[in-house]
Amino acid sequence: DGGITQSPKYLFRKEGQNVTLSCEQNLNHDAMYWYRQDPGQGLRLIYYSQIVNDFQKGDIAEGYSVSREKKESFPLTVTSAQKNPTAFYLCASTDRARTGELFFGEGSRLTVL
Amino acid sequence: KNQVEQSPQSLIILEGKNCTLQCNYTVSPFSNLRWYKQDTGRGPVSLTIMTFSENTKSNGRYTATLDADTKQSSLHITASQLSDSASYICVVSPFSGAGSYQLTFGKGTKLSVIP
Numbered sequence: 001d002g003g004i005t006q007s008p009k010y011l012f013r014k015e016g017q018n019v020t021l022s023c024e025q026n027l028n029h030d031a032m033y034w035y036r037q038d039p040g041q042g043l044r045l046i047y048y049s050q051i052v053n054d055f056q057k058g059d060i061a062e063g064y065s066v067s068r069e070k071k072e073s074f075p076l077t078v079t080s081a082q083k084n085p086t087a088f089y090l091c092a093s094t095d096r097a098r099t100g101e102l103f104f105g106e107g108s109r110l111t112v113l
Numbered sequence: 114k115n116q117v118e119q120s121p122q123s124l125i126i127l128e129g130k131n132c133t134l135q136c137n138y139t140v141s142p143f144s145n146l147r148w149y150k151q152d153t154g155r156g157p158v159s160l161t162i163m164t165f166s167e168n169t170k171s172n173g174r175y176t177a178t179l180d181a182d183t184k185q186s187s188l189h190i191t192a193s194q195l196s197d198s199a200s201y202i203c204v205v206s207p208f209s210g211a212g213s214y215q216l217t218f219g220k221g222t223k224l225s226v227i228p
Contacts, residue, residue, distance in 0.1 A: 004156075031212070031213060033213060033214065040122075040220060041220055042117070042202070042218035042219055042220045042221070043202075043218045044218075045214060048212075048213075048214045050212065056214070058214065088154075090156055090157075092156075092213070094213045101147065101159050101162065102157075102159070102204075102213055102216075104156030104157050104158070105156050106155050106156050107154065107155060107156050109154070
């Protein structure tokens with residue numbers, strides 16, 4: 001079945017460590033996105049990529065990095081520079097020809113110990 | 114600044130009852146509005162999309178309405194089921210052809226359906 005796969009589902013990190021969250025899609029979508037979700041807040045855009053080898057900062061990019069070497073993959077690295085990384089992270093994709101509907105992965109919950 | 118406000122923040126209803134969730138937006142221009150359902154610990158899933166020319170759209174027991182003049186939308190759930198327990202998120206797109214990076218998200222309404 002087509003969809004978006006995020007891994008790991010749960011991740012624990014010590015302060016000062018970098019961690020990478022995986023996002024893979026087999027929907028043949030051009031655009032991919034990373035969102036952060038905190039309790040009581042709306043989704044906030046971290047980074048997005050509309051095409052391979054290109055990506056743009058979203059509203060809260062500080063302390064995060066991404067790469068887009070393949071159409072199917074858009075990994076997110078949470079660096080030690082991110083001061084409050086504990087959150088639920090959602091990866092999404094959309095077909096550029098049908099803007100609007102985001103297809104989300106199941107999310108990754110990162111906890112900093 | 115574009116904003117999407119949802120109410121109530123949370124809601125508890127008995128199984129079988131109906132409920133209505135509200136979404137008010139200040140996004141301008143306006144192209145479309147989507148309602149997403151997010152089960153706890155999972156990714157959101159699209160329920161319905163409303164364009165500026167549509168007033169009502171149904172998806173099973175879910176009925177969305179839109180008043181583009183007052184910039185209000187509602188999501189009505191009929192004969193609620195335990196599986197309706199989730200957060201419902203309202204998302205607004207500013208113009209046709211806008212990239213998904215230009216969406217404005219509401220904070221969601223957390224619905225709990227109890228037996």
